[in-house]
Amino acid sequence: EVQLVESGGGLVQPGGSLRLSCAASGFTLSQKWMNWVRQAPGKGLEWVATVKPDGGQQYYVDSVKGRFTISRDNANNLVYLQMNSLRAEDSAIYFCARGAFDHGWRFDFWGQGTLVTVSS
């Protein structure tokens, strides 16, 4: 059974940092593009970042470039999102999403998400 379990969310002050983790199971992580997508409370979906199966290439939405870093540890079936210089507008549920077999930039399986709240 495919599972993606996010963790690491919480309340953080503006300017602070958090590292989100996504634990993958039920498939071979090293073969999949992996992604983070966020959703502010009551709002729509926003793609945040994508990492290639070997970790050698990453893409980011402009609003997080230079502040967020996506990475992966295929040996331990983990995907990370390091978030620095957090702002109030980064408050959202962060979903880990698996790239599909035939194109890694569409998302065929999602975790339940972890909530990040940026507030003083």
Next chain:
Amino acid sequence: DIVMTQSPDSLAVSLGERATINCKSSRSVLYTSNNKDYLSWYQQKPGQPPKLLISWASTRESGVPDRFIGSGSGTDFTLTISSLQAEDVAVYYCQQYLAPPLTFGGGTKVEIK
């Protein structure tokens, strides 16, 4: 960036009737080298993560009921629910995956009339 615009923002449809959701991209998401449209549709029910319904504009994912129909090409796309069921109450999103930044439409909320 490719901007995805959905309409309407919400709609209420009677059980068994048709629901139609539109999605327009600011530039074509058709990749001419393989003649494929890089467009997906997702369904998100309250309190749940999104679920992939349709990819390549019209290909249903495994297990998705055939009442969900995707159509369109280039810049204009439609998701049709041919006979609305109670379990279809959700927000529906389109997404282009032709090129980063990957972008979603704003969502369409479907309710029962």
